[in-house]
Amino acid sequence: MHVKKVCILGGGGFVGHHIASRLAAQGVQLCIPTRRRERVKDLTCLPTAEVVEADIHDPAALATLFREADAVINLVGILHGSRQAFEQAHVELPRKVVEACRAAGVGRLLHMSALGADTASKSVYQQTKARGEALVLAAHGEGLAVTAFRPSVIFGPGDSFLTMFAQMLRLAPVMPLAGAFARFQPVYVADVARAYAESLEEPATFGRAYNLCGPRVYSLEELVRLTAEALGLRRRIIPLGKGATRLMATLMEFKPGRKLMTRDNYYAMLSDNVCAEGHPEPFGAATPLEAVIGYLREQNPRRSYDGFRSQAHR
Numbered sequence: 045m046h047v048k049k050v051c052i053l054g055g056g057g058f059v060g061h062h063i064a065s066r067l068a069a070q071g072v073q074l075c076i077p078t079r080r081r082e083r084v085k086d087l088t089c090l091p092t093a094e095v096v097e098a099d100i101h102d103p104a105a106l107a108t109l110f111r112e113a114d115a116v117i118n119l120v121g122i123l124h125g126s127r128q129a130f131e132q133a134h135v136e137l138p139r140k141v142v143e144a145c146r147a148a149g150v151g152r153l154l155h156m157s158a159l160g161a162d163t164a165s166k167s168v169y170q171q172t173k174a175r176g177e178a179l180v181l182a183a184h185g186e187g188l189a190v191t192a193f194r195p196s197v198i199f200g201p202g203d204s205f206l207t208m209f210a211q212m213l214r215l216a217p218v219m220p221l222a223g224a225f226a227r228f229q230p231v232y233v234a235d236v237a238r239a240y241a242e243s244l245e246e247p248a249t250f251g252r253a254y255n256l257c258g259p260r261v262y263s264l265e266e267l268v269r270l271t272a273e274a275l276g277l278r279r280r281i282i283p284l285g286k287g288a289t290r291l292m293a294t295l296m297e298f299k300p301g302r303k304l305m306t307r308d309n310y311y312a313m314l315s316d317n318v319c320a321e322g323h324p325e326p327f328g329a330a331t332p333l334e335a336v337i338g339y340l341r342e343q344n345p346r347r348s349y350d351g352f353r354s355q356a357h358r
Contacts, residue, residue: 045151045189047114047244049073053100053141054119056084058202059156062237063117068092070241077109101137106144115152115244116145118180124303127168134172135179142183154240155180155192159229159255160315167311177253184251191249193239195256196317200233201339208304209271210340213279222292222305224265224283226313229257231323232331239327248326257319258330264313267333274337289313 050067054060055076064074068090077098078084087095098105100120110116118141122133138155145153161174177192184190199206212219236256243249262270265283272279284292293310296303323330 110148
């Protein structure tokens, strides 16, 4: 299989930017749909990227987007929302993507699932992620080669995880930390992008699902303390137990505007987000968090796009 053109759903997001950057550097033609082109106009500096406005939940739009694609990457996911919103993003969209791939003759599909995806979970996020993953893997064969990836929490320039805590730590000398007990095995975004890029044309990955994790397990409290240390800040962090975390999540869920935490997030935190087997061997060694955490001190996570902008004369 030789992949010349890839359509990336969710390409305007954090992970999407990194995957698009890597594939563009390899000369792969990219189609990146978005509801509002203006929001991801930085992607237009990638020399092989075409950013188009489209409603990816519309089957007709998917048919048009996939018409000339050799492969599709679906990165779409949400952390907060109603049960209906989770169903639409994590189950209904993957179903539409599979149908559109078959109709357009697309031969390759890479799907973003999540570590901890489980239909038996109390978290609707984890339930729907599991159902979406099962749906795409069941579609493997009949001219469509499918691979799914289940990353732990992803960190790196442009993330909304450690960067969020960095912002909070800069503002407050004391931080009550909900979910301090939760355990993660964070994976560097460049390692995730490498896994996607290297699996595109690799037959050994067809029909398989991979857990993506970093080399070490941390509690959320340890991650926040590492963040403070990386920023050179001395902060008092007060870890909250499960009862206090659930109460805080409930209060935050009903807070108007942007949701920092919900009860669904709390339910997901009750399961360890770790890989017993570590990072998959086919994709090389995972990057230690401590080796790259300095990105939190930098203010321009998309600085790598300057080179592409120069090449494209934009």
